[in-house]
Amino acid sequence: MTSSISPALKPSRANGYIFTLLAILIFSIQDGISKHLGAIYPPVFVAMIRYWAFALFAVALAARTKEGLKVTATTGRPWLQILRGVLLPAQIVMVITSFTWVGLAHSQAILAATPLFVALLSMPLLGERVGWRRWLAISVGLGGVLLILKPAEGTFEQAFLLPLGAALLFALYVIVTRLVSRTDSAMTSFFYTGVVGAGALSLVGPFFWTPLAPEDWGWMLLLCITGSSSHYFLIRAYEVLDAVAVQPLTYLQLVLASIMGVTLFSETLTTNMIAGSVLVVAAGIFTVWRERVVARRRAGLPPA
Template sequence: MNDRKNGYVYTLLAITIFAIQDGISKHLGGAYPPVFISMIRFWAFAAFVVVMATRSKGGLRAAVRTKRPVIQILRGVGLAVQIVIVITSFSTVGLAHSQAILSAGPLFVALLSMPLLGERVGWRRWTAIAVGFAGVLLILKPERGSFEPSLLLPLSGAAMFALYVIGTRLANRDDSSTTSFFYTGVAGAVAITFVGPFYWTQLAPVDWIWMLALCMTGIASHYCLIRAYDLLDAASVQPLTYLQLVMSAIIAVVIFGETLNLNMIAGSVIVVGAGIFTIWRESVVARRNREQT
């Protein structure tokens, strides 16, 4: 029971820190190139995963060893690109609106798991996916009579994160979670370093403090999430991650003065409900398949 309690504590800590991290990203993204911000963040993240790998069973050599090098590298590169898109979205679309659309990630995962993982999706999950995407359309519904192309940024971010999750599932069929975590940080850091220096910008002294806070929250949030998954199964952790949407919305309204319209609130409720059902149903099917084998 204590393990489960601690698992939920780590989950809530991770979600809270992720929301704070999003607020810092929005602040910095409004003044500096998102590629530059992401590069500094990935450097800190890469250092963290290397330290974690050296302390894991088998050490750094075991973490580097992979049977899926192409997928592992593509995962890291894809996540780096996705983070650049998300930070850009925070400054152009808004933190609350972006998070509302990004919450459709599990729906994309369920949709893409069929062609890419060969998974079967029953009518219940198909219904949840359809309802969830109806919620996304409600969030995207233009207020001024014309569609805003900038809304495609968070939508593409949600789709890219789903591809990252699918890639993780493929990689984990042959590689350990430690190896996948290692390549997420290192491959992403190496890839973005090829581009980031061209966007190097002199930070104001106070913003170096914010950049340090961004790196520290990135490390702390991932550590808490790792500990949460050590103590709880994914079906217990994933539905709680939707609380990040609520926390980010509070930060967006209170700190950045953003407004929440009715379409966004109603659409978010639909998307979150459909996403939670999809996650729950997926865990039920997975448990049934394990029992039958």
């Protein structure tokens, strides 16, 4: 991921892990607040308010870079940036709805399969080849997803399609992000994520406008703060760490979601969900690691 920070000012790898853990913790808090607000207000409305704050933060951050706002907003692939900016808010609306309908822990267990879907989509969309090792990992991971989706009462719950669709949508977002990263910096992509996403939701969100209760203004403000700061810390993490270092840590979000789901929202963890989550996480970590090994081999670099 391209960075606009000079080498002398780059944080150490230790700071990169700290940034990653901070991002995961904040993402988890954000998910809990989203579930709370999404159960009271339309998810599109909640996402729109959050994105307004996100867009302001993205513009302010872009203006503070040494390149400046004009250069940061310059993109070589505008239509792909617009597509990214629309995909992510749509995915977020689905996720907030899923937290309410399916549950925080169960939703995160299914969303953990995103790296597997990225590997699958990278073949037709990026022209990448997937070897037998990754195919085996993908198969094991998808088997884990089926375990998670296995109905407890013998009938498939249609609500499970929400987190499943959100995982696929986010995988597509990751693929498009990889495409634009060939020409645009990380800060440019961050700028368009916020601005385009806010614009897209502003076309729909006002139709779902709902007055906030006085006690919920604080929760909405906290959601806006966490929504911006989590992405910021993740960007800082990727300045010094690659995906193979960051991805395993992001699965801590599933653990935190399970803890919050059980303790705060009285959710129940089933044996199938726990076993399936273990398979999905293991397969996801292996898939990301194997992608790095293959990429380094193609670049003529040693595996480590």
